[in-house]
Amino acid sequence: MTHPSGPHLSPDDIEVWLSGALAPERERHLESCRECLERAHVEREIVEQLSALPAMGPALGFSERVMQSVILPDPFAIRSLEAKRRRLFASPKSLAFAAGLTLLLLCSMTASIVWSLGHQDTLSALGSWLASETGQAAWLALRGIATNFIEQPWYAGARALAASPGRLALASALASLTYLAGVVALRRLLALPTQQVAHASV
Amino acid sequence: MAEVPGWVQLTDQEVVLRARAGQEAAYRELIRRYERPIFALLFRMVRDRELAEDLAQETFVKALNAIQSYRPEFKFSSWIFKIANNAAIDHLRRRELDTLSLDGSPHAETPEAMHATALQIGARQESPLDEVEARELGGEIEAAIGQLRPEYRSCILLRHVEGRAYEEIAEILDLPLGTVKTYIHRARNELRHALAHLKE
Numbered sequence: 058m059t060h061p062s063g064p065h066l067s068p069d070d071i072e073v074w075l076s077g078a079l080a081p082e083r084e085r086h087l088e089s090c091r092e093c094l095e096r097a098h099v100e101r102e103i104v105e106q107l108s109a110l111p112a113m114g115p116a117l118g119f120s121e122r123v124m125q126s127v128i129l130p131d132p133f134a135i136r137s138l139e140a141k142r143r144r145l146f147a148s149p150k151s152l153a154f155a156a157g158l159t160l161l162l163l164c165s166m167t168a169s170i171v172w173s174l175g176h177q178d179t180l181s182a183l184g185s186w187l188a189s190e191t192g193q194a195a196w197l198a199l200r201g202i203a204t205n206f207i208e209q210p211w212y213a214g215a216r217a218l219a220a221s222p223g224r225l226a227l228a229s230a231l232a233s234l235t236y237l238a239g240v241v242a243l244r245r246l247l248a249l250p251t252q253q254v255a256h257a258s259v
Numbered sequence: 260m261a262e263v264p265g266w267v268q269l270t271d272q273e274v275v276l277r278a279r280a281g282q283e284a285a286y287r288e289l290i291r292r293y294e295r296p297i298f299a300l301l302f303r304m305v306r307d308r309e310l311a312e313d314l315a316q317e318t319f320v321k322a323l324n325a326i327q328s329y330r331p332e333f334k335f336s337s338w339i340f341k342i343a344n345n346a347a348i349d350h351l352r353r354r355e356l357d358t359l360s361l362d363g364s365p366h367a368e369t370p371e372a373m374h375a376t377a378l379q380i381g382a383r384q385e386s387p388l389d390e391v392e393a394r395e396l397g398g399e400i401e402a403a404i405g406q407l408r409p410e411y412r413s414c415i416l417l418r419h420v421e422g423r424a425y426e427e428i429a430e431i432l433d434l435p436l437g438t439v440k441t442y443i444h445r446a447r448n449e450l451r452h453a454l455a456h457l458k459e
Contacts, residue, residue: 103447104419119312123316123319126324127286
């Protein structure tokens with residue numbers, strides 16, 4: 058059904074009219090069409106009644122009651138894990154990257170296990186060669202240290218000291234005392250200050 | 260607890276970020292911002308103050324305990340209204356199922372058993388609290404809203420009482436934009452018919 062000034066207002070047109078943004082030609086139709094004008098006014102009246110409904114609030118202490126059942130997060134425990142999870146699932150690209158990396162890791166681990174199972178002789182030969190070479194290197198290093206030690210100028214004095222039990226005991230006692238004094242001094246240096254220090258407020 | 264100056268200036272997203280960092284004051288601020296609109300929506304949906312309070316509490320507890328899973332690219336208001344609306348719709352559906360068994364248990368085999376399991380609605384006395392509620396929701400328009408289908412009721416309340424945009428309502432109710440517009444239009448039509456006698 059139409060009118061000389063154009064088709065009747067659609068529900069969308071009425072919605073636009075309610076928000077005050079109806080196009081001028083539709084506005085002209087509205088002014089000349091009694092049927093549309095009546096409908097628009099009734100709709101506006103309903104909207105006005107709805108907007109004027111009184112505000113309502115829950116009873117006092119609502120916030121407290123809610124907070125009693127809310128578990129506050131531990132920022133240190135959650136942040137790192139949650140941040141990682143969010144970053145990982147942030148976009149399809151990062152998700153695909155993470156999935157690719159996991160797949161690569163799994164493939165390389167599987168390949169490594171399969172190769173090891175198929176080449177057990179090679180692995181055991183390699184193991185024994187490594188063990189003998191390591192043993193030889195350790196023996197050479199020990200001999201070098203001992204030779205170096207014997208060639209030191211203080212070696213003769215130290216050997217004479219070790220020959221006399223009284224002198225050895227005295228030297229040991231002195232060394233222990235020096236060690237203890239060092240430990241005490243270090244503890245004092247590392248102790249937290251006992252005096253209160255003012256902190257900046259957060 | 261004293262309100263931290265400056266909360267009012269923060270956007271919902273900023274407050275949520277602080278809540279996710281474990282700031283209790285941020286949780287309270289979110290409750291302060293939404294307790295009234297959420298409660299009003301629920302009260303008008305279920306038309307029972309005590310139940311609306313329970314549902315509002317359930318909504319906030321659910322939302323705040325899941326704040327870590329909230330995605331900041333969406334509006335916080337849409338998220339919390341969605342939780343509230345789902346709670347109301349779930350309740351109304353459950354109530355509808357309960358109403359079906361008003362005549363007694365379907366497993367009752369004798370008339371006596373049927374009578375024993377039937378709900379005695381006639382015996383229910385209207386308490387002073389009910390009277391207050393009836394007055395609170397007593398206007399013709401409130402009564403007419405109460406007669407609408409729950410989907411229409413959610414749409415009309417979110418649009419014209421809470422002032423939410425159509426797009427946001429579509430997001431809250433998980434409905435296409437066109438459907439939201441249709442529901443609102445039909446709801447207004449039904450309200451118009453329901454209130455027509457006042458004009459006469």
